[in-house]
Amino acid sequence: MLLDTASLYFRAYFGVPDSVKAPDGTPVNAVRGLLEFITRLVHDHRPTHLVACMDADWRPQWRVDLIPSYKAHRVAEETSAGSPDEEEIPDTLSPQVPIIEAVLDAVGIARVGVEGYEADDVIGTFTGRAEGPVDIVTGDRDLFQLVDDKLERRVLYPLKGVGTLQVTDEDLLREKYGVDGAGYADMALLRGDPSDGLPGVPGIGEKTAAKLLASYGDLAGIMAAVDDRKSKLTPTQRRRLDEARPYLAVAPTVVLVAGDVPLPEVDTALPHEPHDAAALEELAARWGLGGSLQRLLTTLSE
16 A cells, blocks of 8 residues: 555645644644544555655656646745755644654654655556555545556545545546546646646647547557548647647656656565654654554554
């Protein structure tokens, strides 16, 4: 089981009241909410291995170099060359992230972030290397591109907390979007995604993109149809796709999750007892983690 950790703690932050605080008054709603999420996921799905995948760089420069608008609207502060830009996040969430990291480390849940890559890329690389079934837990539809029924790779997409999950397999993707996992990335880059600053091809939305992919197979097939005057593209579609060639030449590199992240050596086995009980006891007392942490530890020990 691979966790898109930021996606989950953002959901926890907005789903758990900010009145949940540590003894010193620091909000810990994201921390406790995430612990409750992980407890529920482990209890319901019993993974043998668990990795909390992190954004070491939420807006990698190599993606920005290709599409400068990539996540540009989320930048709170630009930093010097070579340093990641600061992401705009709620004031009371950012102080909770180091607490989350410390608690995960003390519990013994593998936590992996790699410089220059997003959590999506870490998830993509772990998924590609997996020898058995993989469940990806994320509220980010971009990762639907990793769904593969033959390899038993699916996305558990939270609809309400993590108690109600959309189990996303290829049947669901075909039903909702008209594409399979491999086709989802092509559809996404054609339609664009304002939340990620991807412009897409003007005039081509989700349904049109799905129809084009059904007719021509993939992005390469669609662009071959643009060059084939005998193809059944409408004049407007042909013109718009032709004009979008500079974008379409680089968009796949930006949209596709990386599969070659240099992952560190890490023990991904689900822990059954704390890695550092003393540190965990200190963290629990300082941040008032109470029942949320205890429920996780009890579930892990079962």
